[in-house]
Amino acid sequence: MRLSGFNDAAKQKVFSLQEYFVLSAKSIGFIFRRPFYTQDVVQQMDAIGVQSLTIILLTGFFTGMVLALQTSVQLATFGATMYVGRLVTATMIRELGPVLAGLMVAGRVGSGIAAQLGSMRVTEQIDALNTLGTDPIKKLVTPRVLAALIMVPVLTIIADVAGIFGGNVIASTYLGLPPSLYWRTVWEQIASGGFTLRYIPVDFVHGLVKPFVFGAIIVTVACYLGLNTKGGTEGVGVSTTRTVVVSSIMILIIDYFITQILLAVL
Amino acid sequence: MSEKPSEPDPSIVPEILPDEEPVTGKVVRPPDENLGDDRRKLERGPAQKPHPEATPVVQVENVSLAFDEPILEDVSFQANEGETVVVVGESGTGKSTILKLLLRLLVPDKGAVLVDGQDIVDLSFNEALKVRQKMGMVFQSAALFDSLTVFENVAYPLREHTELNEEEIEARVREKLEFVDLEPDKVMSQMPAELSGGMRKRVGIARGMANNPEIMLYDEPTSGLDPLTTATITHLIMKLQKELSVTSIVVSHDIRSSFRMGTKIALLADRRIAYFGTPEDMRKQDDEYIGRFLGGY
Ligand SMILES: Nc1ncnc2c1ncn2[C@@H]1O[C@H](COP(=O)(O)OP(=O)(O)OP(=O)(O)O)[C@@H](O)[C@H]1O
Numbered sequence: 001m002r003l004s005g006f007n008d009a010a011k012q013k014v015f016s017l018q019e020y021f022v023l024s025a026k027s028i029g030f031i032f033r034r035p036f037y038t039q040d041v042v043q044q045m046d047a048i049g050v051q052s053l054t055i056i057l058l059t060g061f062f063t064g065m066v067l068a069l070q071t072s073v074q075l076a077t078f079g080a081t082m083y084v085g086r087l088v089t090a091t092m093i094r095e096l097g098p099v100l101a102g103l104m105v106a107g108r109v110g111s112g113i114a115a116q117l118g119s120m121r122v123t124e125q126i127d128a129l130n131t132l133g134t135d136p137i138k139k140l141v142t143p144r145v146l147a148a149l150i151m152v153p154v155l156t157i158i159a160d161v162a163g164i165f166g167g168n169v170i171a172s173t174y175l176g177l178p179p180s181l182y183w184r185t186v187w188e189q190i191a192s193g194g195f196t197l198r199y200i201p202v203d204f205v206h207g208l209v210k211p212f213v214f215g216a217i218i219v220t221v222a223c224y225l226g227l228n229t230k231g232g233t234e235g236v237g238v239s240t241t242r243t244v245v246v247s248s249i250m251i252l253i254i255d256y257f258i259t260q261i262l263l264a265v266l
Numbered sequence: 267m268s269e270k271p272s273e274p275d276p277s278i279v280p281e282i283l284p285d286e287e288p289v290t291g292k293v294v295r296p297p298d299e300n301l302g303d304d305r306r307k308l309e310r311g312p313a314q315k316p317h318p319e320a321t322p323v324v325q326v327e328n329v330s331l332a333f334d335e336p337i338l339e340d341v342s343f344q345a346n347e348g349e350t351v352v353v354v355g356e357s358g359t360g361k362s363t364i365l366k367l368l369l370r371l372l373v374p375d376k377g378a379v380l381v382d383g384q385d386i387v388d389l390s391f392n393e394a395l396k397v398r399q400k401m402g403m404v405f406q407s408a409a410l411f412d413s414l415t416v417f418e419n420v421a422y423p424l425r426e427h428t429e430l431n432e433e434e435i436e437a438r439v440r441e442k443l444e445f446v447d448l449e450p451d452k453v454m455s456q457m458p459a460e461l462s463g464g465m466r467k468r469v470g471i472a473r474g475m476a477n478n479p480e481i482m483l484y485d486e487p488t489s490g491l492d493p494l495t496t497a498t499i500t501h502l503i504m505k506l507q508k509e510l511s512v513t514s515i516v517v518s519h520d521i522r523s524s525f526r527m528g529t530k531i532a533l534l535a536d537r538r539i540a541y542f543g544t545p546e547d548m549r550k551q552d553d554e555y556i557g558r559f560l561g562g563y
């Protein structure tokens with residue numbers, strides 16, 4: 001009965017999706033309800049944020065450098081090499097900062113969360129939490145979601161800044177532009193993008209809405225797949241891999257839609 | 267077998283063993299009876315005479331459950347106050363599943379599960395969390411939180427559900443660790459990964475009983491342990507029942523320790539309860555499967 005098999009599989013998919021949204025909604029709802037596991041939140045902010053600093057700095061810095069390098073070649077054909085700061089800034093803040101930080105966090109943090117919750121599932125620790133009268137979503141998912149909502153935007157800002165500095169290194173050494181000129185074009189770019197609510201540069205809105213959403217996606221996907229791990233230790237590996245794949249793809253797809261919406265609205 | 271099965275220690279085997287009232291008889295609890303803490307405190311302490319009227323604490327009634335295929339069909343048994351019911355059966359017959367039903371980590375397809383007379387099948391998530399506080403569970407794999415120290419593991423239920431201050435918590439944790447024959451000063455600051463399997467199980471028992479639950483559930487508390495540690499843990503379970511008159515459900519496939527600690531045995535075979543009654547009667551049964559299961563014990 002291939003047809004009914006397909007039907008069941010489809011139903012299963014819809015059901016999983018529904019479960020995923022219930023989990024996400026619950027975890028966010030719990031942010032505002034007692035008891036607050038403050039210690040867990042602090043610990044997760046460390047795990048998600050502080051411990052990702054090195055890779056985020058490296059990612060941002062080298063991306064900024066390569067951007068400056070590549071665009072300078074193009075700009076040179078128009079005799080517009082001096083605008084390299086503008087291009088680096090716009091690309092880093094609007095696109096590459098959020099997306100690359102998101103992908104790095106998905107790889108480093110998402111996989112870690114899925115592995116941790118997955119092994120807690122297969123060693124009955126999740127059952128133990130339930131038995132001891134704790135809601136695992138509240139204890140495990142909410143602190144991670146909260147930490148990600150705070151830390152992924154922070155990491156993105158750090159990546160942006162590192163990238164713009166990286167651009168400056170290339171501009172001053174390789175292209176021979178004086179730093180004062182580079183930084184002036186950086187500011188020109190931020191100002192020329194326009195402002196919303198008078199003071200907030202549109203570039204910043206783009207750059208901060210995205211990591212906020214990406215952070216939520218990475219952590220809820222990781223928690224959902226981790227908590228639903230089946231099949232022992234092997235299952236933990238499967239959940240981990242799926243988390244990285246699913247959240248990375250989601251980041252790229254959702255990035256497109258957010259960009260489109262923001263371009264239409266702002 | 268190196269030694270012959272040791273006789274049950276007469277000082278430990280509870281006196282309620284023989285001549286219990288028929289196990290299938292349902293006792294209906296008067297609706298206004300107070301089920302609070304007071305009742306538990308009153309009846310704790312030195313082992314008492316059999317209760318004049320046994321109160322069912324845990325009842326499983328005609329429960330059926332299927333995952334991909336049927337696991338349990340029409341399963342019924344009950345545990346009265348202060349009793350130890352041992353669920354035995356071959357691997358994969360659904361023993362752990364029964365404990366998960368009692369904790370409402372799973373919901374049966376059919377039938378009812380009653381704790382203290384309350385049907386827990388239809389409870390909401392939060393109500394279920396409350397009912398679970400009456401129960402202490404010792405998991406097959408101990409399931410200690412591996413990111414927390416032994417101290418924090420045992421203190422966990424206290425921090426979650428009581429208003430005890432730090433000193434009281436520490437006193438309680440020490441008391442429970444001593445109860446399971448662990449040296450508090452030595453193990454408290456260790457991480458679960460640093461412990462041996464037997465120690466982990468005992469910490470699991472200490473955590474399960476930290477909140478002084480009225481019902482204790484044990485999933486294979488002695489599997490994979492040497493005979494001496496097995497004896498220690500069996501002894502512990504009996505001590506808990508005798509000293510605190512806790513109602514216990516023990517899942518086991520170690521028939522010898524089951525007979526030592528069980529006041530009732532429930533044999534699960536082929537998705538059904540093949541036998542439910544006292545160990546003495548079980549030995550007298552004239553059933554081929556039971557005979558084979560007991561293996562001459
Ligand atoms: N979540 C689940 N999904 C699907 N099948 C399950 C699930 N949990 C248990 N089962 C199946 O139910 C059956 C009973 O499992 P259970 O763990 O209760 O056995 P058990 O009697 O405790 O065995 P053991 O003595 O080996 O621990 C097994 O066949 C198992 O494959």
Ligand SMILES: [Mg+2]
Nearest residue numbers: 361362406485
């Ligand atoms: Mg089992």
